[in-house]
Amino acid sequence: MHSAGWQWAMLGGLLGSVRTGNKSFWPGWEYFETHKADGEVFNQAMTSLSASVIDPVLASYDFSDIHKLKGIGGGYGSLLAAVLKANPKM
Numbered sequence: 001m002h003s004a005g006w007q008w009a010m011l012g013g014l015l016g017s018v019r020t021g022n023k024s025f026w027p028g029w030e031y032f033e034t035h036k037a038d039g040e041v042f043n044q045a046m047t048s049l050s051a052s053v054i055d056p057v058l059a060s061y062d063f064s065d066i067h068k069l070k071g072i073g074g075g076y077g078s079l080l081a082a083v084l085k086a087n088p089k090m
Contacts, residue, residue: 001041001042001044001045004038004041006031006038009026010025010026011084012025013025015079018075028072042075043075043076045073045075046075046076047075047076047078049075050075050078050079051078053079054078054079054082055067057082057083058075058083063083063086063090064087064088066087066090067089067090068090069083069084069090
């Protein structure tokens with residue numbers, strides 16, 4: 001994912017966005033709707049990252065007061081699924 005053209009394009013526009021507040025440097029999630037292969041790479045990368053943090057997140061964070069939880073940008077939702085499985089009342 002880190003060597004993908006779309007990733008470099010996004011990162012290339014980031015500094016200008018921070019300096020100016022212009023958020024149009026990246027087309028957003030819609031990009032992956034029309035670039036399915038890039039979306040698949042992104043989702044696999046997020047799933048891989050999530051796999052490495054699921055156990056530490058579950059062990060260190062108290063989710064007992066949360067009644068609704070939304071997963072955004074997490075690939076295929078493995079972290080969200082693990083949190084929901086560990087907290088069935090959510």
